[in-house]
Amino acid sequence: MDFLVLFVFYLTLVLISGVMICVCSKTGYLKGPVRRGTQIFSYIIPECLQRAVLRLHHYLFHTQNRTFILLHLTLQGMVYAEYTWEIFGYCQQLEFSLYYLLLPYLLLIVNLVFFTLSSVTNPGTVTKANELLLLPVYEFDEVLFPKNMRCSTCGLRKPARSKHCAVCNRCVHRFDHHCVWMNNCIGAWNARYFLIYLLTLTASAVTMAVVSAVFLVRLVVVSGLYQETYVDDLGHLQVMDTIFLIQYLYLTFPRIVFMLGFVMMLSLLLGGYLCFVLYLTATNQTTNEWYRGHQGCCPHVARPPSAHPQVYQNIHSHGLWSNLREIFLPAAVHYGGKKK
Numbered sequence: 463m464d465f466l467v468l469f470v471f472y473l474t475l476v477l478i479s480g481v482m483i484c485v486c487s488k489t490g491y492l493k494g495p496v497r498r499g500t501q502i503f504s505y506i507i508p509e510c511l512q513r514a515v516l517r518l519h520h521y522l523f524h525t526q527n528r529t530f531i532l533l534h535l536t537l538q539g540m541v542y543a544e545y546t547w548e549i550f551g552y553c554q555q556l557e558f559s560l561y562y563l564l565l566p567y568l569l570l571i572v573n574l575v576f577f578t579l580s581s582v583t584n585p586g587t588v589t590k591a592n593e594l595l596l597l598p599v600y601e602f603d604e605v606l607f608p609k610n611m612r613c614s615t616c617g618l619r620k621p622a623r624s625k626h627c628a629v630c631n632r633c634v635h636r637f638d639h640h641c642v643w644m645n646n647c648i649g650a651w652n653a654r655y656f657l658i659y660l661l662t663l664t665a666s667a668v669t670m671a672v673v674s675a676v677f678l679v680r681l682v683v684v685s686g687l688y689q690e691t692y693v694d695d696l697g698h699l700q701v702m703d704t705i706f707l708i709q710y711l712y713l714t715f716p717r718i719v720f721m722l723g724f725v726m727m728l729s730l731l732l733g734g735y736l737c738f739v740l741y742l743t744a745t746n747q748t749t750n751e752w753y754r755g756h757q758g759c760c761p762h763v764a765r766p767p768s769a770h771p772q773v774y775q776n777i778h779s780h781g782l783w784s785n786l787r788e789i790f791l792p793a794a795v796h797y798g799g800k801k802k
């Protein structure tokens with residue numbers, strides 16, 4: 463029975479992976495030999511299934527919707543429900559400090575506040591009413607952001623560091639990226655909220671991982687499990703080793719061990735992304751600028767045939783404290799907040 467469940471699980475995983483590869487190939491995400499190699503999946507997977515996944519992909523990632531907001535809140539609620547239902551009670555029995563146990567809840571409150579602010583705050587929409595105000599805020603570098611450029615979609619003059627978001631259908635001042643988890647763009651006027659949201663989310667995941675791990679370690683020490691012995695398959699008496707101890711804990715506290723693995727993986731992913739965002743903040747770059755600068759995706763501007771190709775350089779960094787001040791005290795934020 464277990465073999466059958468695993469077989470069905472892996473077959474489903476392979477099927478979903480194949481469909482997603484086909485979708486990525488059709489939407490232009492895969493190129494070259496990799497794209498040619500995906501043609502085999504197009505013959506195996508039904509065309510109707512490919513079209514359905516393609517429509518789902520478009521809806522989730524290329525239209526404004528609250529699917530990921532609901533998914534975010536659901537996952538967060540499930541993790542905190544497990545923490546409250548089991549770990550909090552067990553830790554109280556082991557006489558953990560109450561302040562230590564309440565820290566994840568404090569981080570949750572702060573996180574939800576800044577999650578809401580990141581989602582509902584105008585990221586810096588460029589309009590006819592404020593385009594003249596935003597044009598002189600940043601210097602044009604003539605590489606990524608030439609002067610006197612107009613948005614091909616909304617027809618407005620493009621301030622330096624702005625970009626038209628195809629999902630939100632608006633130009634955003636100091637555009638960083640469109641975040642599906644927020645159902646909103648991250649721009650000049652909500653980047654500070656997003657940074658604090660990411661900090662508290664990472665801190666809450668790390669805190670819950672630490673509390674869960676410390677609980678299991680203390681449980682092993684208090685119960686003396688590490689000193690126990692067991693009989694292996696050959697009938698030999700063996701001293702409790704790490705692998706067997708983990709298996710025993712998983713069988714005894716399956717949800718806690720599973721949650722520990724989940725929040726540990728989440729901590730690594732969030733920690734890596736947080737380091738990247740902090741690097742961009744410290745150097746006064748946006749995700750859009752970093753990506754385009756490293757990919758050489760510069761606007762096609764008419765230049766003489768003899769002109770040398772221009773290389774992107776970050777001209778907006780003016781020192782750590784100045785860069786941080788620009789994030790937390792963005793220019794014209796009050797004006798922009800009124801002109802939504």
